[in-house]
Amino acid sequence: MSILTRGPGRTWAGFALAAAVLFGLAPAVLSDFRLSLLAKFLCFAIVAVGIGLAWGRGGMLTLGQGVFFGIGAYVMAMHLKIADAELKGSEVPDFMQIAGIRTLPGYWAPFASPVVTILAIALLPALVAFLLGLGVFKRRVKGAYFAILSQALAAAFAILLIGQQSTGGSNGLNRFRTFFGFSLADPANKRMLFFIAAGVLLAVVAATRQLMNSRYGELLVAVRDQEERVRFLGYDPANVKLVAYVTAAFFAGIAGALFVPIVGIISPADVGIVPSIAFLIGVAIGGRATLLGPVLGAIGVAWAQSAFSETFPSGWIYAQGLLFIVVVGFFPAGVAGLFALRRRRRPTDTTTAAPPAVETEMEFAR
Incomplete structure (x- = not known):
């Protein structure tokens, strides 16, 4: 049974277990350095949840x-640098x-x-995503064209920052001393x-699960699989995609803001x-069509990068690329998809209803 179809009791039990691990076990067994490192990985996991919604469920x-x-990160960094300057009496x-x-x-x-x-951390990334998505989805740009466009935007953003002395140029912003006092x-x-x-x-994760289980979540999957049929039924697929894209940007902005002080x-x-x-890569390895796959994949890949880089500083990038190729080529549903597939293949009573089909997502990008 997928996590999206579990009863309320099992869902709350899962959240309680996750909370116990994060708030109880991790601080008890990890050193301050490792705990800070895990906090960094959690920021990546927040971004991954949004990608799982937009890519895994929406096909973007x-x-x-x-x-x-x-x-989100630069907005937070600018505030922290201003606060540090004020403490030293500098303008x-x-x-x-x-x-x-x-x-x-x-x-x-x-x-x-x-x-x-x-407010800027919450609204600016979502506003940029809304304006970009409105122009892209209304023009029915999708698939590889959308991927290339979004990648070009990331490259342009990085180049813009490098050329700005007022944001630290290629060195960026660092040496923060305080966090809201x-x-x-x-x-x-x-x-x-x-x-x-x-x-x-x-x-x-809780908010994303609610979205996936809602009528909107079903409509998002329908747009991913049969966009023209959804349009024929009277819905505008552009608006459906836009909500997922803006939500993913909102999550990423919050993650960036947390990343800076951590x-x-x-x-x-x-x-x-x-x-x-x-x-x-983390989302693909964990399982983009599941709820927890992106979280576990992002944390697992980030942890592996940190662990392997300490031993093999120059070899991790090759291992990461090989792992990505293997997962995409042979396990397109990710690690979480393998476990779901095993549950699906278990013998079941013929008198009971068959479990919902597992979304294997054989295509790398629609």
Whole structure:
């Protein structure tokens, strides 16, 4: 039985188990360094949930999630740098003083306010996704064309950031000292950031499950599989896709904002084509058509990258590429799809209703 068809009791039990692991077991057995590393992986998992909704359920190969991740991250980073400058009695952040910038740029000024910063983190990525999606989906751009367009957007965004001294250029923004008044040097506050990331991930998974189980979720799958039939029935597929795309961007923006105080740096290297593809690889390996597959895949791939890079610094990228090829070529439903397929093949009583078919998603991108 798929997680999307479980009863309320089993669903709540699953969330309770996840909460026990994240809020109880992990802080008890992991060192502060490893716990901070896991918090970073949870940020990737939040992005992966949105990709699973847009790609796995909606058939939109989103190769540009780094853009929305970067918007949320840079908004948060600008606020933290302004707050640090104010603590030192300076009008501009330290890196601007080194670059010879004596006045705070106009587009930085609104982010001195914590309220404006939080609203911008939530709204800016979603607004950009809405405007882009409106232009793309209304023109019926899809498949490989949509994937190339979103990837080009990620490349353009990274190049734009590199050329801007006011955002740190290729070095990005780093050396944050406080987070809304809390010192980032305090281990207790670092644990607080982990708990925030864990709570946000659980909330995002719960919201996505609700979407998938709703009438909208069924309509999104219908658009993915038979777009013209859905249009014939009187629905606009562009609007259906737009909701999933904006939701995925909203999740990515929140993840980027959490990433900044947890990791302590954001640069163009974190928001371009390579990280956007890395997000996608985790989702594909975990299982893009399932709810928990993207989460487990993103965390697993990020953990493997960290573990293998410590031992084989130059070999991980080849292992990652090989793993992606093997999964896409031979296990298109991902690791989670393998377990679902095994459950489907178990002998069942002929008097009971057959379980719903497992979505194997044999095509890499529709």
